[in-house]
Amino acid sequence: EKIKIQKPRWAVRASEMSKKTFNPIRAIVDNMTAIPNPDKPMIALSIGDPTVFGNLPTDNEVVKAMKEAIDSKKYNGYAPSIGYLSSREVVAKYYTCPEAPLEAKDVILTSGCSQAIELALAVLANPGQNILVPRPGFSLYKTLALSLGIEVKLYNLLPEKSWEIDLRHMESLVDNKTACIIINNPSNPCGSVFSRKHLQKILSVASRQCVPILTDEIYGDMVFEEGAFQALAPLSNNIPILSCGGLAKRWLVPGWRLGWILIHDRKEIFGKEIREGLMRLSQRILGPCTIVQGALDHIMNKTPQEFYDNTISFTKSNADLCYTTLSSVPGLCPVRPAGAMYLMVGIEMEYFPEFESDVDFIERMISEQSVFCLPATCFEYPNYFRIVLTVPEEMMIEACRRIREYCECHYQGAESTQDLECDK
Amino acid sequence: EKIKIQKPRWAVRASEMSKKTFNPIRAIVDNMTAIPNPDKPMIALSIGDPTVFGNLPTDNEVVKAMKEAIDSKKYNGYAPSIGYLSSREVVAKYYTCPEAPLEAKDVILTSGCSQAIELALAVLANPGQNILVPRPGFSLYKTLALSLGIEVKLYNLLPEKSWEIDLRHMESLVDNKTACIIINNPSNPCGSVFSRKHLQKILSVASRQCVPILTDEIYGDMVFEEGAFQALAPLSNNIPILSCGGLAKRWLVPGWRLGWILIHDRKEIFGKEIREGLMRLSQRILGPCTIVQGALDHIMNKTPQEFYDNTISFTKSNADLCYTTLSSVPGLCPVRPAGAMYLMVGIEMEYFPEFESDVDFIERMISEQSVFCLPATCFEYPNYFRIVLTVPEEMMIEACRRIREYCECHYQGAESTQDLECDK
Ligand SMILES: Cc1ncc(COP(=O)(O)O)c(C=O)c1O
Ligand SMILES: Cc1ncc(COP(=O)(O)O)c(C=O)c1O
Numbered sequence: 001e002k003i004k005i006q007k008p009r010w011a012v013r014a015s016e017m018s019k020k021t022f023n024p025i026r027a028i029v030d031n032m033t034a035i036p037n038p039d040k041p042m043i044a045l046s047i048g049d050p051t052v053f054g055n056l057p058t059d060n061e062v063v064k065a066m067k068e069a070i071d072s073k074k075y076n077g078y079a080p081s082i083g084y085l086s087s088r089e090v091v092a093k094y095y096t097c098p099e100a101p102l103e104a105k106d107v108i109l110t111s112g113c114s115q116a117i118e119l120a121l122a123v124l125a126n127p128g129q130n131i132l133v134p135r136p137g138f139s140l141y142k143t144l145a146l147s148l149g150i151e152v153k154l155y156n157l158l159p160e161k162s163w164e165i166d167l168r169h170m171e172s173l174v175d176n177k178t179a180c181i182i183i184n185n186p187s188n189p190c191g192s193v194f195s196r197k198h199l200q201k202i203l204s205v206a207s208r209q210c211v212p213i214l215t216d217e218i219y220g221d222m223v224f225e226e227g228a229f230q231a232l233a234p235l236s237n238n239i240p241i242l243s244c245g246g247l248a249k250r251w252l253v254p255g256w257r258l259g260w261i262l263i264h265d266r267k268e269i270f271g272k273e274i275r276e277g278l279m280r281l282s283q284r285i286l287g288p289c290t291i292v293q294g295a296l297d298h299i300m301n302k303t304p305q306e307f308y309d310n311t312i313s314f315t316k317s318n319a320d321l322c323y324t325t326l327s328s329v330p331g332l333c334p335v336r337p338a339g340a341m342y343l344m345v346g347i348e349m350e351y352f353p354e355f356e357s358d359v360d361f362i363e364r365m366i367s368e369q370s371v372f373c374l375p376a377t378c379f380e381y382p383n384y385f386r387i388v389l390t391v392p393e394e395m396m397i398e399a400c401r402r403i404r405e406y407c408e409c410h411y412q413g414a415e416s417t418q419d420l421e422c423d424k
Numbered sequence: 425e426k427i428k429i430q431k432p433r434w435a436v437r438a439s440e441m442s443k444k445t446f447n448p449i450r451a452i453v454d455n456m457t458a459i460p461n462p463d464k465p466m467i468a469l470s471i472g473d474p475t476v477f478g479n480l481p482t483d484n485e486v487v488k489a490m491k492e493a494i495d496s497k498k499y500n501g502y503a504p505s506i507g508y509l510s511s512r513e514v515v516a517k518y519y520t521c522p523e524a525p526l527e528a529k530d531v532i533l534t535s536g537c538s539q540a541i542e543l544a545l546a547v548l549a550n551p552g553q554n555i556l557v558p559r560p561g562f563s564l565y566k567t568l569a570l571s572l573g574i575e576v577k578l579y580n581l582l583p584e585k586s587w588e589i590d591l592r593h594m595e596s597l598v599d600n601k602t603a604c605i606i607i608n609n610p611s612n613p614c615g616s617v618f619s620r621k622h623l624q625k626i627l628s629v630a631s632r633q634c635v636p637i638l639t640d641e642i643y644g645d646m647v648f649e650e651g652a653f654q655a656l657a658p659l660s661n662n663i664p665i666l667s668c669g670g671l672a673k674r675w676l677v678p679g680w681r682l683g684w685i686l687i688h689d690r691k692e693i694f695g696k697e698i699r700e701g702l703m704r705l706s707q708r709i710l711g712p713c714t715i716v717q718g719a720l721d722h723i724m725n726k727t728p729q730e731f732y733d734n735t736i737s738f739t740k741s742n743a744d745l746c747y748t749t750l751s752s753v754p755g756l757c758p759v760r761p762a763g764a765m766y767l768m769v770g771i772e773m774e775y776f777p778e779f780e781s782d783v784d785f786i787e788r789m790i791s792e793q794s795v796f797c798l799p800a801t802c803f804e805y806p807n808y809f810r811i812v813l814t815v816p817e818e819m820m821i822e823a824c825r826r827i828r829e830y831c832e833c834h835y836q837g838a839e840s841t842q843d844l845e846c847d848k
Pocket of ligand 1: 048138216245248257259710
């Protein structure tokens, strides 16, 4: 018998995991080839970054906190991989309440809320298990789940009920491989805020089905009506909950990459195992930037209430403006938001026969009006588009004006086509 | 037929992945129960963080760079997940050279060198494949590989050859499932620095076997002899190389979590696939803190040469002191380091029959002398221990004095037992 020795050859392939890791927004947006109308300056209502136009700077106290942390020279070395004890204490104190007490040991600091979600999913689910994810919903959930080999089951949100969860649908998706339910409140992309009552019903499902919850509360407290935000964990004393959040949105510093997981486990159902699992996983990349960690106390405790109020009243004012304007646009059905920084607009596609899809609708809107919103196909929800509400007011007004013009031009409703002016 | 409906019960388990994610140093250190001698203040020569004792602060320009980045208010929003184009340009310009040209597109910014290694492994290897890792070596390689389901094969470094690689051994480990070879130069824990010639031989192995290289050069340029550091990539124009680095060690800010991958692929063997894979993987947690990214230009281009020189001459002076002192200690065989910030010391275990292992040896050293070094079992290399060289000089001197006392006390060499004083 002869052994044939093959000369090795180069054959470097990207891993399966890297191929499964996939941001649907990028895929959709990168495929949109529309060229903006050169006669109209581009207005991007697409970017979920409230800082891009400079109209919503972070607070001076936040800036001061960072400079003090740098000057102290105390925060240059390695922190524990789950964060400094003192910084975890700050977060625990900020979010603790009698119904859901938190201590430093219940807090894990992460590189943004994104990594909080990544660690939470990585500790709760094995490849082959599934998680329940809202539709429409933030695309990262699916990106991370598929990257980890976890199956995604989408439960419906109901636009006609201010995007409440179709609880029966959600419960019907639970099976013995369901590792957790993801709740996102306030919601990206809906701008919806769940009532206490609805949250209690969600908890009932989890309790009945014995499924833990990952709640993404990165927009927590960012609600238009005072007191309308209710965190999920304080409403339950038996469901194990990982609550993910961060500085990104409320403190208007998404680039700083500081997030957290709050572990709520009053019945010790997660137990030591999940806590230790999270700690072990955090050792892979060793936590968020120590300067931001060092600044946390100052950031969370000295930022004036006025700052938070201003962000909200600004966003609410744009929300009102946008909702009111688009409500009277033929063929559009905006859904009034109650928080976060987004508004979803339904497209009555039957009145726009020219367009095959929301993606199509948006592409033409770019080329004719230079207004760019994300088609909600990005959020697994065709025939809607999402508007970001944190842009400067003039931009919001002009964008709404152009969206109206665009729709009036292309609307082909039975009764009203004749009445509408269209210069195309 | 009757369907029996089982009432669900709580059964939340930590994922397999979280169980496979495992830092051996933690496991070993946490199991060491020794209580330091209360009569002697503790000296920790164990922590690979050059900032802990305050004797090696970062440069003022680095501090200034950060404050300017904060004041500019330009770096609060999201950056692209692989980093700002301008920041990637800075890194590319800093490390480019005619033999290995780099542009911004070849740079990926990460949350520390740890995440650089994580992404590099995640894109190159599938579960079930293997990687070659140095022994002794930095424990994170194995932690990350096992977490990803990648097998680890350890190739030997040779203490008697200043920790050069046993190339024959390394090559013998390559099989058709080998996804990459990890090279770490300068080395943690060895403090060794490979010559150009040795690097060329390493490249020959990779070339013959057609295996890409992940080189961890986080201690790049941190060498005692001027010009002694040679980066790997410029020596090859055909091997695909991912070179990982970061600010942590050379700029003395490990907590800031800024690292990078430099993609060297002049023969396009990685091709679009690996580049795109890295980009997709980076979208999971969205890159390092934007303030540090914004400060990069200033940090890399305005930090005075003197700062780097000072760190090196300080470390070298401690290295000389430590090496010289321990060379004359009975039963110890220090290996002279040439860079990084570590020194490995062999223990002639046969002369210390009281101790079963390096871990044992170190535990007793803690309880008798309050000196803590890492047993090299942490690096898969029993019968050695690692000394961190960046501690204040007085501490280094006192630690060496105590280590001598400890060894003289426990040494049971044939000829010399009688001569040695021992007060125990
Ligand atoms: C619902 C939701 N969760 C999480 C994130 C990610 O937050 P971070 O930037 O802190 O990673 C976002 C960002 O847009 C978001 O909209
Ligand atoms: C060889 C080596 N590589 C990588 C790292 C991790 O670097 P970072 O802190 O930038 O993640 C270390 C840290 O000690 C190291 O010694």
